[in-house]
Amino acid sequence: MTIAPQSPTEVAPTDLVTVSVDGIEVRVPKGTLVIRVAELMGIEIPRFCDHPLLDPVAACRACLIEIEGQPKPQPACAIAVTDGMVVRTQRTSPMADTAQEGVMEFLLLNHPLDCPVCDKGGECPLQNQAMTAGRGTSRFEEEKRTFEKPINVSAQILLDRERCVSCARCTRFADQIAGDPMLELLERGAKQQVGTAEDEPFDSYFSGNTIQICPVGALTSSLYRFRARPFDLVSTPTTCEHCASGCSLRTDVRRGVITRRLAWDDPEVNEEWNCDKGRFAFVYTYEGRIASPLVRENGELRPASWPEALDVAARGLAAARGRAGVLTGGRLTREDAYAYAKFARVAMGTGDIDFRARVASDEEAQFLASSVAGMPLGPTYADLDRAPVVLLVGLEPEDESPIIFLRLRRAAQKKGVRIVSLSPVRTRGMDKMDAQWWACQPGGEAVALRQIAENSADTLAALRQPGAVILVGERMAGVPGALSAAAELASSTGARLGWVPRRAGERGALDAGALAGLLPGGRPADDPRAREEVAAVWGVEASSLPTGGRVGQSLVDAILGDTSRAEREEERHIDALLVAGVEVADHERAEDLRRALSDVPFLVALSTHHNDVTEVADVVFPVAVVAEKAGSFTDWEGRTKPFSAAIHGAQSVADGRVLAMIADSMDVTFGAGDVASLRAEMDRLGMWTGARPAAPSVAPAASDASGTVALATWRLLLDAGALQEGEPHLAATARPTEALMSSETARSLGLGQAGSVTVSTDHGSLELPLRIADVVDGTVWVPMTSEGSRVLAIGASHGTRVRVTGGTA
Amino acid sequence: MTPLTPIITAHWDVPDYFTLEGYRRFGGYSALPKALGMDPDAVIGTVKDTGLRGRGGAGFPTGLKWSFVPQNDGKPHYLVVNADESEPGACKDVPIMIANPHALIEGVIISSYAIRANHAFIYIRGEVPQAIRRVATAVREAEEAGLLGDNILGSGFSLRIVVHSGAGAYICGEETALLDSLEGYRGQPRLKPPFPATHGLYAAPTVVNNVETITNIPWIINNGVEWFRQFGTEKSPGFKVFAVSGHVARPGIYEAPLGITMRELLDYAGGVIGGDGTVKFWIPGGSSVPMLTADHLDTPLTYEAMAEAGTMLGTGTPMVFNSTVSVVKAVTRWLEFYKHESCGKCTPCREGTFWITGVLERFEHGHGTDADMDLLVEVCGNIAGRSFCALGDAAATPYPAALKYFRDEFEAATRTPVDEVFPPAASYVFSEVAAR
Amino acid sequence: MAYDESVMAQMREIIERYPNSRSAVMPLLHLVQSIDDEITPEGMQVIAEQLGLTTAEVTAVATFYTMYKRRPVGKHHIGVCTNTLCALLGGDAVYDAISERLGAGHDERDADGTFWLERIECQAACTHAPVMTVDWEFMDCQTPQSALDVIDRLARGEEVVSTRGPVIRDFQATEHTLAFPVDGLAGEGGEADAIMLAGLTVARERGMTAPAPGEGPA
Secondary structure: OOOOOHHHHHHOOHEEEEEEEEOOOEEEEEEOEHHHHHHOOHHHHHOOOOOOOOOOOOOOOHHHEEOOOOOOEEOOOEEOOOOOOOEEEEOOOOHHHHHHHHHHHHHHHHOOOHHHHOOOOOOHHHHHHHHOOOOOOOOOOOOOOOOOEEEOOOOOOEOOOHOOOOOEEEEEHHHHHHHHHHEEEOOOHHOOOEOEEEEEOOOOOHHHHHHHHOOOOEEEEEEOOOOOOOHHHEEEEEOOOOOOOOOOEEEEEOOOOOOOEEOOOOOOOEEOOHHHHHHOOOHHHOOOOOOOOOEOOOOOEEEHHHHHHHHHHHHHHHHHHOOOEEEEOOOOOOHHHHHHHHHHHHHOOOOOEOOOOOOHHHHHHHHHHOOOOOOOOOHHHHHHOOEEEHHHEOOHHHHHOHHHHHHHHHHHHHHHOEEEEEEEOOHHHHHHHOEEEEOOOOOHHHHHHHHHHOHHHHHHHHOOOOEEEEEEEHOOOOHOOOOHHHHHHHHHHHEEEEEEEOOOOOHHHHHHHOOOEHHHHHHHHHHHHHHHHHHHHHHOOOOHOOOOOOOHHHHHHHHOOOOOOOOOOOOOOOEEEEEEOOOHHHOOOOOHHHHHHHOEEEEEEEEEEEOOHHHHHOEEEOOOOOOHOEEEEEOOOEEEEEEOOOOOOOOOOHHHHHHHHHHHOOOOOOOOOOOOHHHHHHHOOOOOOOOOOOOOOOOOOOOOOOOOEEEEEEEEOOOOHHHOOOOHHHOOOOOOOOOEEHHHHHOOOOOOOOOOOEEEEEEEEEEEEEOOOOOOOOOEEEEOEOOOOOOHHHHOOOOOOEEEEOOOO | OOOOOOOOOOOOOOOOOOOOOHHHHOOOOHHHHHHOOOOHHHHHHHHHHHHOEEEOOOOOOOOHHHHHOOOOOOOOOEEEEEEEOOOOOOOOOOHHHHHHHHHHHHHHHHHHHHHOOOOOEEEEEEEEHHHHHHHHHHHHHHHHHOOOOHHHHHOOOOEEEEEEEEOOHHHOOOHHHHHHHHHHOOOOOOOOOOOHHHHHHHHHHHEEEEHHHHHHHHHHHHHHOOOHOOEEEEEEEEEEEEEEEEEEOEEEEEEEEEOOEEEHHHHOOOOOOOOOOOOEEEEEEEOOOOOEEEOOOOOOOOOHHHOOOOOOOOOOEEEEEOOOOHHHHHHHHHHHHHHHHHHOOOOOHHHHHHHHHHHHHHHHHOOOHHHHHHHHHHHHHOOOOOOHHHHHHHHHOOHHHHHHHHHHHHHHHOOOOOOOOHHHHHHHHHHHHHHH | OOHHHHHHHHHHHHHHHOOOOOHHHHHHHHHHHHHHOOHHHHHHHHHHHHHHOHHHHHHHHHHOOOOOOOOOOOOEEEEEOOOOOHHHHHHHHHHHHHHHHHOOOOOEEEOOOEEEEEOOOOOHHHHOOOOEOOOOOOEEEOHHHHHHHHHHHHHHOOOOOOOOOOOOOOOOHHHHHHOOOOOOOOOOOOOOOOOOOOOHHHHHHOOOOOOOOOOOOO
């Protein structure tokens, strides 16, 4: 159950009432439900429909208790306590006890009692309560209700209707929490059953939660069904590696293999929910793993021993000291990212490091250095709950940070928080959050933000209210001037500014110093005191620490020998690259990077799976997936959530340990590279408290009307991401790959209301079905990285001008 | 002898009484200007003073219900007429709507004025198109005559009435289920509190009243509190549209003061037909209230006297059964009804009706057991008072009452199919019906 | 989608009746049933689109109420009340007779799909038992013979008049009335019948009247 931590001082004494439960007097906040009071006292009242995060419904009647003065037993889940109330539970009231027994008997009438073959067996509230409160034998002699079994309510979720007790937790979750009422109670009376409409599966991003809250085994997943018994599983609390929402999860492992993942209770973050990606995308942890180190010989990778591979890597990297770069990607744990940040500086002698395996810019790097790196916690989820207004800039929470979506939806519905979304598309997610849509051409966000600052007194007034929040999404890195304008708007209004990256490791990598120009803790690499602090902990001379460094595109340009595009004239060539879990295709100019990886004289890859990087690497080290190691992620709020390994005794090694071994081979003092020592160093360093660089002040790019249409794009939650591989049931619940346009735009381009369109650039084209939707005119939206729609591969990104034609290219 | 007092029914034999013209010819819509000339609170006060109790079955004081609606709260208010008459035995609202739709409309306008509602809904069960078209047409006529719409009769009061057709669900007679249904949801009852008076239709203050209750209002406004209270008793003031059905010579609508006895109604209805000519059992107001026997024929039909006799006045629509009727079969059919109509929301009603029906069907075929008789008492006890709404309580009512008076019949049904003991054809009334 | 513009206009008209569009679900379901003779997945989908709901939300409503059918009903819906009072007074025999004639049981159709037979619950007409309905219009006070006569006349296409209502049309016409109840037929059926007038008749015979204060509807 979720009870947000509450310090005693938060409740004024006048709001406390005295109630007696089973003869024990307690003082609790007025309005607390009887069932919650009992929980706090350690008195367990049976329940099925009750869930602390869903509105009370009092349907199952399992929680009937006696309240003095009431002739009939009352549902504890729906009665709010009043001062002087005298409650008797089944422990002290024959009335409550008989009522509960009667309800338990009713619940079991039509239940199949197929516990031996049911996934829920062993962790089933119905089973447990039947054992404690049920009769030994059934008095029901009639024929039980049966249904054809099971039915797919989605590709992932299966329903065995005869097990259902009609508690409606799943349907209420779908409606109240997810905002996806495609799962409903159908029929009536004894025939009542959960179901969907024909041709409208329960494809909610949050569908898996219904399995978890089902108090019987009626809902199961294709992935877990019949795979394990709960008592065979070893459970470990973990933090989700799929995005920067920071969900607490529980990972269940059977004989070294993950069998399922559940949302775990974190009242401050995900409460008791998570998204389906976090729940079901774990097949990658055991499929297609690299088994041993590999070394390139005569153009071919061959398995090698650890000592050999370490030796080859150490010699290659040492030879390129000072002329080397590091690309870490956004998926590393905070500790591993720190290891790379340190390794780059102390072992490779370079400041050329970047964690951003995505569209990125120098402006963003400056923004992160000025406004995000090493900053204390906040804005937080709780701040979203309390905000008078939340302005979303280039962020689609349902796709890019699903727990922010759930929190904002609840904030809007329960607390009237006003949500405004600056976006080219009015999405279903916005409607579910009751968000106001501020239409904005892709690429026009910077101008739009400046217009707010200059012309919109209303909005300015709203943002000036205490507690207002601005959240910017990672796609703003690709819109010149947008982050500058957002920072300016925040500082001029006093609104709190939150940066919401997609990947779980981005904020941690930033704080760890895995970005050129920044040392750990958000320290400016050119600040003498910052350098002294870091040098002291690392045991090196401050003067040995590189000052600046090149990021992103400049790094690639340096490898390719093309410095014309680099802003800083640094002629140093890159002769060696160290690359962690990076997908080449995620980069803005993927082809350039691919060429650079081939061209660079020496390439070391640390990777869990084979990919475009390992294919051309000189040395490959297999590393542990997140589930196999301890570590921590820092979520978008800046909240760091540590976890231990879920899979115990795995043979794999974490990145930090591999780097330490390479450093050893290079005779560089680095430390053990294990989580404990890395964390200890980071703790000693702490966060930077000194002066920060100024926020960027990049002017919006001149409006580019060339071409025909502006492209809007972001990554859908469920897409062609590498960590989602191997789970077809999950993939089948993804949103369709389709292009969206306004009817006006489609008309002006001579396109019909439907059919397919071709979106093209000079580098390629995509063909997608067209759907007419609320999209700002002159714009086409396509998913960024879905099967059949890989935007970066055609040299485009959010804001690019593209050509759109009807039909096939 | 309590006399019959045709009031609502006084002109039902007039061929066009259901039209605006016909209704007006007999004083219809004369209460409206009178009410519109009063302060709304005075209208509420008058209704309160009459002691009028809801005619839908529960008997809650109407004026008191109206007074719960918060005033000057800036929210829209709604009046919703419960015309979902579906309880087995209840058959008085549908006749009122067919024969006297304008009295209902006049009542709706006055009641809406009193509670400051500018929008009223009449939720009529879908299976009675004749009642629906008569009421809807009456609304149209009233609109065209300026009795509905904006600024009614120059009073400044405006009202729209929407006639809403149900689609077959007894549970929608439960007022909160009716509201959910009217809002476009499954008709399942809502958690109370909050109550409709503050959080009703569209979460706004709402009064839900029965057809007959609202139809009383024009007469109350016209004739006053004292006139009204001369009928009935202190706790059950007023008159009632009784509907007498079953094994009687002249089933039909009988309007009389509350307090009339079943024996008197039987006399007006021509007495018991068939069997040995006596009443075996009767039910004062719908299958949801416990049955009575010939011993109770002199008990006044008032809320209080019926309660004292261990039953309820309910809808005031007595069903009379003669000696040919198997009580086991009667109860089984009622339980099949409750099983069919249980909304499914709460466990005791959903599962309990399923269970009881199965056991009773065994009795019907002569396959009950002595243990089953006790089991059913327990199962009914596990539904009554534990279900979400009164439908569950209602479902738990017929069996214990039947067992109390006719235990021997259930015992017999442990051995012999009921149709053998009570040949069905003996209960048929075809010769009488053919003559009607 | 299958509905023409006139139907879509009727949908909009229904939606406009209500302060909150979702309230239109039930009349819209009656409307599509009046067109399709059943509630089809497409019908529910169109309603969902019109109201901004999921099709599941509309399905949840459509499957809750007995009157919405998910198979074609045919030309006439025949209901026979077999709740306690009607059943005991002869409703069971009426039902059996019709069932035998049609060769159809509860919620089934006859061979050529003209008639749908249903055991219906209490029709609020117990005074008129045994009660039958044809396309939900009252056919009160039935005997097996009279009921079969009604079926035969309907089968032959002859005119059948409801005992308290208009000339029988067909199931879909009644469903349209439920969506648009001002159907021009309110004048049919005339004044109250003898059963509804039973009390008034006795009162007249015995000279009983209510004390009237002399004004208003007396």
